[in-house]
Amino acid sequence: MSVEVTPQLPVEGHKESALERAPVGRKRRHTPKGVERAMPLLLLLPSVIAIGVFVYGFIAWTGWVSVSNWTTFVQDMSYRGFTEYTRLLSDFRFLSGLRNVIVFTILFVGMCALVGLLLAILLDRQPWGQPIWRNLFLFPLAISFVVTGVVWQWLLNPSAGVNILLDQLGVENLPMWYVSTEIIPGWQWGQIEVAIPVALVAVVLAAGWQMSGFAMAIYLAGLQGVSEDLREAARVDGATELDIYRRVILPLLRPMTITIVIVLGHISLKTFDLIFVMTGSGTGYVTDVPAVYMYEATFRANQFARGAAISVVLLILVVALMAPAVWARNKTEEGARE
Amino acid sequence: MAVDALTSRPASSDVTPDAGLPDSPPPRERRRGPRQLLSHYGSLALLLFAAAVMLAPLLWAVSTSLRVPAESFTLPPQWLPTDFVWENYLAVFEVSQFARYLTNNIIVTVAIVLGQMATASLAGYAFAKLEFPGRKLLFGLVLATIMVPIQVTIVPVFILITQIGWADTLLSLIVPAWPTAFGTFLMRQYFKTVPDELAEAASIDGAGQWQIFYRVYLPLAKPGLAVVAILAFNYHWNEFFRPLVFLSSPENFTLPLGLVNLQGYMGTGSISIVLAGIVISLIPVLVIFIIAQRFVIEGLMRGGLKG
Numbered sequence: 001m002s003v004e005v006t007p008q009l010p011v012e013g014h015k016e017s018a019l020e021r022a023p024v025g026r027k028r029r030h031t032p033k034g035v036e037r038a039m040p041l042l043l044l045l046p047s048v049i050a051i052g053v054f055v056y057g058f059i060a061w062t063g064w065v066s067v068s069n070w071t072t073f074v075q076d077m078s079y080r081g082f083t084e085y086t087r088l089l090s091d092f093r094f095l096s097g098l099r100n101v102i103v104f105t106i107l108f109v110g111m112c113a114l115v116g117l118l119l120a121i122l123l124d125r126q127p128w129g130q131p132i133w134r135n136l137f138l139f140p141l142a143i144s145f146v147v148t149g150v151v152w153q154w155l156l157n158p159s160a161g162v163n164i165l166l167d168q169l170g171v172e173n174l175p176m177w178y179v180s181t182e183i184i185p186g187w188q189w190g191q192i193e194v195a196i197p198v199a200l201v202a203v204v205l206a207a208g209w210q211m212s213g214f215a216m217a218i219y220l221a222g223l224q225g226v227s228e229d230l231r232e233a234a235r236v237d238g239a240t241e242l243d244i245y246r247r248v249i250l251p252l253l254r255p256m257t258i259t260i261v262i263v264l265g266h267i268s269l270k271t272f273d274l275i276f277v278m279t280g281s282g283t284g285y286v287t288d289v290p291a292v293y294m295y296e297a298t299f300r301a302n303q304f305a306r307g308a309a310i311s312v313v314l315l316i317l318v319v320a321l322m323a324p325a326v327w328a329r330n331k332t333e334e335g336a337r338e
Numbered sequence: 339m340a341v342d343a344l345t346s347r348p349a350s351s352d353v354t355p356d357a358g359l360p361d362s363p364p365p366r367e368r369r370r371g372p373r374q375l376l377s378h379y380g381s382l383a384l385l386l387f388a389a390a391v392m393l394a395p396l397l398w399a400v401s402t403s404l405r406v407p408a409e410s411f412t413l414p415p416q417w418l419p420t421d422f423v424w425e426n427y428l429a430v431f432e433v434s435q436f437a438r439y440l441t442n443n444i445i446v447t448v449a450i451v452l453g454q455m456a457t458a459s460l461a462g463y464a465f466a467k468l469e470f471p472g473r474k475l476l477f478g479l480v481l482a483t484i485m486v487p488i489q490v491t492i493v494p495v496f497i498l499i500t501q502i503g504w505a506d507t508l509l510s511l512i513v514p515a516w517p518t519a520f521g522t523f524l525m526r527q528y529f530k531t532v533p534d535e536l537a538e539a540a541s542i543d544g545a546g547q548w549q550i551f552y553r554v555y556l557p558l559a560k561p562g563l564a565v566v567a568i569l570a571f572n573y574h575w576n577e578f579f580r581p582l583v584f585l586s587s588p589e590n591f592t593l594p595l596g597l598v599n600l601q602g603y604m605g606t607g608s609i610s611i612v613l614a615g616i617v618i619s620l621i622p623v624l625v626i627f628i629i630a631q632r633f634v635i636e637g638l639m640r641g642g643l644k645g
Contacts, residue, residue, distance in 0.1 A: 054491065062491065150613075270489075272578075311492075
């Protein structure tokens with residue numbers, strides 16, 4: 001006798017519920033009608049319109065200003081051309097600022113990653129009181145860049161702060177910190193020297209002090225995700241502790257490094273507060289950055305077209321440098337998922 | 339990195355109980371050889387050193403703020419305060435409108451945080467739970483704005499608020515800050531962790547869309563709201579650029595702006611008063627940080643590691 005499965009008919013008198021009325025196999029959902037269907041739009045509308053107009057719309061507006069005639073206090077939106085951009089390409093201050101912000105980003109992100117990694121490794125091996133240490137290193141993150149700038153401006157002031165200490169310890173050639181106008185080494189390229197302005201190192205120290213905790217937190221989370229079994233297996237295979245770190249753990253931390261590069265990188269490319277408060281543009285523009293130049297061009301010198309051009313270049317810079325990093329992050333995630 | 343697990347001894351998790359708490363790593367076999375002891379105390383010493391370096395600038399700030407103003411520049415920096423010129427802290431309020439700076443900062447920050455909590459939860463919910471065409475693209479566009487430098491949009495925003503008549507008011511700082519791409523991103527993450535079945539159960543019970551959001555999902559996403567609130571509070575409490583551009587009268591200044599003003603005013607003469615102002619400004623930050631550090635870290639992790 002063949003067994004047949006017949007669908008059960010509803011029992012006489014049984015009232016169908018909404019659940020039973022819904023088609024089998026498809027997602028059963030309360031079908032929105034009228035106002036309810038528009039609900040997603042209503043929820044999103046304020047924020048999305050705001051972002052659409054106030055970000056994308058305004059980016060376009062600024063782009064237009066950068067090619068306009070608006071070079072004085074009086075607003076003039078007539079088309080001029082790309083003069084401002086070509087001028088920037090031969091502008092000593094702008095080129096210095098570009099060099100500075102790139103050098104700063106590399107040094108800053110590098111310092112944070114290194115210090116953060118070291119601290120994370122130390123913390124990982126030191127379970128006692130971990131939350132205390134962690135909070136201690138994270139606290140500077142909560143501080144304003146203004147506060148950091150004021151404090152470190154005093155600390156690294158060549159005639160006060162740290163130098164007084166160094167002097168007492170008998171150090172002879174006291175560093176000039178952010179007052180220095182040296183650029184090391186001096187590879188000339190066009191108008192500017194493509195190298196490291198010593199003054200920037202002072203700013204890197206201040207910024208790194210503040211943000212290393214972030215890298216530490218990210219790395220620590222990554223380290224704590226490395227199972228003990230993996231380390232144990234490596235040890236049994238004869239690996240030394242150093243080997244374990246180099247060959248096993250560091251590659252596993254690669255996604256963390258990419259995250260740190262993305263987050264800290266785009267913060268540092270846009271740096272304004274710290275430079276403005278701590279050093280200003282510096283003699284010979286050794287500590288100038290595009291964000292500061294944009295502010296002074298626009299709000300001090302009323303050169304709106306120039307300020308707009310600088311901010312457009314800054315936008316392109318951030319997107320161009322961050323896009324590969326974000327792409328690398330997506331690739332790593334996909335690889336990890338497989 | 340293939341490690342041959344077949345030849346290893348039984349994994350340590352077989353012999354030690356798994357104590358995987360979120361805060362501390364699983365207990366490790368500790369072979370108490372001299373090398374291990376040295377490494378253990380060595381890393382402790384290094385940590386102490388690192389902690390000292392981290393704290394040093396703040397300790398200097400505190401101890402210098404307690405110095406006689408005329409000497410603050412010339413004498414070598416000290417970690418521990420030697421003089422206790424508490425008058426410096428009073429002087430901060432006399433020399434500048436510090437009390438107003440504080441009040442303005444509180445008003446602006448709280449208003450921004452409340453507004454952001456509202457917009458972020460609404461938009462985050464929509465992106466997480468509601469389906470509509472173009473959702474992914476729209477969210478991507480929203481997310482992309484995080485990278486946009488504020489310099490690119492500041493001038494048109496400034497012109498706009500001037501035309502509305504908000505220039506040099508706190509409103510100019512508050513309202514434009516209400517939409518938040520990062521906050522939306524965070525809330526969407528939190529909403530995604532809440533199962534969809536709850537919505538179905540609620541709608542079968544007769545709840546409308548708004549009620550599903552307000553009474554079912556939103557309460558479950560409270561931790562997310564806390565993270566958004568804390569991060570937004572921290573960021574906007576310390577914000578400098580927008581107040582610098584939008585505000586011109588000292589009585590409207592926010593705290594970071596006021597501090598810079600104070601520094602310009604007193605900086606060359608007496609850094610100790612400026613540092614007193616700085617220490618005062620750090621107190622609310624410290625308090626919030628201590629109370630909410632769990633949320634801060636969670637927010638960092640979610641922002642950094644996922645998405």
